[in-house]
């Protein structure tokens with residue numbers, strides 16, 4: 137998966153904006169505003185994607201609370217930790 141795969145669709149963006157502006161539609165915007173919306177979405181996807189990767193990597197190297205004290209391990213080595221994290225993210 138790449139950052140561009142996470143860019144919101146027009147429908148998703150409209151739904152998001154309509155939380156604050158009930159009657160918003162992309163089709164009624166000027167081409168200039170459409171361009172800005174498009175660019176903003178791509179930039180946001182890139183930022184979120186990188187933040188997501190960083191979160192995963194940091195999590196992986198945290199120490200696992202299930203490992204015995206004389207045999208410290210990190211969370212990526214632990215089935216229990218991995219299963220809990222996948223559940224938290226809704227990936228099963």
Ligand SMILES: [Zn+2]
Nearest residue numbers: 200202214217
């Ligand atoms: Zn664990």
